[in-house]
Amino acid sequence: MLDANYWEERYQTGQTGWDIGKASPALIAYFEKLANKDIHILIPGAGKAHDLGWLHQHGFKNSVVIDISPTALKQASDLYPDIPISHFLEGDFFSHKGSYDLIVEQTFFCALSPKLRPQYVQKMHELLKPGGRLIGLLFDFPLGADGPPFGGSATEYQDHFDQLFKIKHLERAYNSIKPRMGRELFFELIK
Numbered sequence: 001m002l003d004a005n006y007w008e009e010r011y012q013t014g015q016t017g018w019d020i021g022k023a024s025p026a027l028i029a030y031f032e033k034l035a036n037k038d039i040h041i042l043i044p045g046a047g048k049a050h051d052l053g054w055l056h057q058h059g060f061k062n063s064v065v066i067d068i069s070p071t072a073l074k075q076a077s078d079l080y081p082d083i084p085i086s087h088f089l090e091g092d093f094f095s096h097k098g099s100y101d102l103i104v105e106q107t108f109f110c111a112l113s114p115k116l117r118p119q120y121v122q123k124m125h126e127l128l129k130p131g132g133r134l135i136g137l138l139f140d141f142p143l144g145a146d147g148p149p150f151g152g153s154a155t156e157y158q159d160h161f162d163q164l165f166k167i168k169h170l171e172r173a174y175n176s177i178k179p180r181m182g183r184e185l186f187f188e189l190i191k
């Protein structure tokens with residue numbers, strides 16, 4: 001069961017192999033092109049919140065994370081003490097209420113049971129303002145029974161997203177970190 005207890009135990013015992021220890025270069029490249037720093041940004045399942053750290057440091061003060069693990073959030077706020085604690089939301093993404101211009105995906109989708117993919121798409125759509133964007137990285141390796149991380153392909157992702165979103169980008173990321181090079185897709189969807 002990939003519930004709060006599962007993730008709590010992973011953070012409490014330091015089994016966080018997914019944590020790259022810094023903001024993702026592919027996401028930074030996207031953030032650097034954003035002209036308006038006042039937009040409302042959500043990062044769900046953000047773990048230690050390195051991307052939030054980058055955003056706040058670069059003036060995107062309306063950025064928040066939500067994570068189901070209180071220990072992850074404690075570790076994140078310890079790492080980024082300048083960010084107000086109110087920007088670290090504890091809770092289940094699927095129950096979250098809000099309205100965002102931009103939502104950022106980074107190893108959250110792949111951490112969920114594949115059964116939840118249709119709900120993920122619906123919830124992202126609900127949380128975005130009209131014209132809002134969902135951007136980020138998705139793994140590009142075959143979906144098997146084992147996970148997390150659970151994989152997928154561009155075709156599978158396209159089938160999930162294209163009912164509710166305009167797909168602006170869904171292609172191999174050129175700026176993945178070394179261990180993930182060739183195994184990630186960068187995507188940008190518009191509501």
Ligand SMILES: C[S@@+](CC[C@H](N)C(=O)[O-])C[C@H]1O[C@@H](n2cnc3c(N)ncnc32)[C@H](O)[C@@H]1O
Pocket residue numbers: 002007008018019020044045046047048049066067068069072091092093094106107108111148
């Ligand atoms: C594989 S980790 C990735 C963390 C972070 N994105 C990173 O790249 O370091 C998945 C994260 O999603 C969180 N999570 C899992 N299910 C969640 C849910 N339903 N709502 C909010 N967060 C959730 C976990 O606590 C964990 O921090």
